[in-house]
Amino acid sequence: DTEVTQTPKHLVMGMTNKKSLKCEQHMGHRAMYWYKQKAKKPPELMFVYSYEKLSINESVPSRFSPECPNSSLLNLHLHALQPEDSALYLCASSQVHHGLLNTEAFFGQGTRLTVV
Amino acid sequence: SQQGEEDPQALSIQEGENATMNCSYKTSINNLQWYRQNSGRGLVHLILIRSNEREKHSGRLRVTLDTSKKSSSLLITASRAADTASYFCATNKAAGNKLTFGGGTRVLVKP
Numbered sequence: 001d002t003e004v005t006q007t008p009k010h011l012v013m014g015m016t017n018k019k020s021l022k023c024e025q026h027m028g029h030r031a032m033y034w035y036k037q038k039a040k041k042p043p044e045l046m047f048v049y050s051y052e053k054l055s056i057n058e059s060v061p062s063r064f065s066p067e068c069p070n071s072s073l074l075n076l077h078l079h080a081l082q083p084e085d086s087a088l089y090l091c092a093s094s095q096v097h098h099g100l101l102n103t104e105a106f107f108g109q110g111t112r113l114t115v116v
Numbered sequence: 117s118q119q120g121e122e123d124p125q126a127l128s129i130q131e132g133e134n135a136t137m138n139c140s141y142k143t144s145i146n147n148l149q150w151y152r153q154n155s156g157r158g159l160v161h162l163i164l165i166r167s168n169e170r171e172k173h174s175g176r177l178r179v180t181l182d183t184s185k186k187s188s189s190l191l192i193t194a195s196r197a198a199d200t201a202s203y204f205c206a207t208n209k210a211a212g213n214k215l216t217f218g219g220g221t222r223v224l225v226k227p
Contacts, residue, residue, distance in 0.1 A: 101212075101215060
């Protein structure tokens with residue numbers, strides 16, 4: 001199984017809503033990532049979890065709250081988002097070796113988020 | 117600014133022609149990777165080239181890496197309409213497991 005599964009595929013939420021994005025992989029990867037991608041732009045790194053611990057936070061606003069409950073699951077909790085947060089949110093996972101990324105990352109199909 | 121910058125931003129070619137895109141980066145890397153993305157969906161890994169490698173091949177893909185110039189190129193030979201996609205380079209710095217993407221090249225292959 002070389003899949004990274006993201007749910008939901010599409011999400012529309014109001015600015016006062018609380019929602020969560022979910023990501024799951026069963027490849028035994030110990031690094032998991034959240035990226036944000038706006039139209040016609042490259043993916044921008046948001047968070048990295050390594051061995052279930054948050055290792056990188058790219059100065060993401062606190063209205064985005066990541067969680068890694070176990071080595072297979074990664075969540076992104078959303079609260080009080082703004083319309084400019086509308087984007088494709090991509091989850092990825094990879095192997096790590098001695099803290100280094102030496103192999104490819106596997107990406108999910110993304111969640112298309114619209115904030116209204 | 118982006119760790120990797122790509123050029124051209126867009127490329128339009130006829131089926132059967134070759135497509136070449138370039139990526140430049142700023143800091144020392146552990147490896148450089150190329151990904152493909154169709155219609156704003158998930159990214160698919162194409163090739164990983166390590167900092168001590170100069171060239172790699174995979175099917176119709178050829179990647180070069182010049183660490184002295186901090187640049188890489190991706191060549192797609194004998195392109196097909198199905199190669200139409202956005203192509204991104206991504207760099208993994210010399211320490212850590214951060215993967216940072218360049219601006220991307222949108223490739224259109226006309227049948």
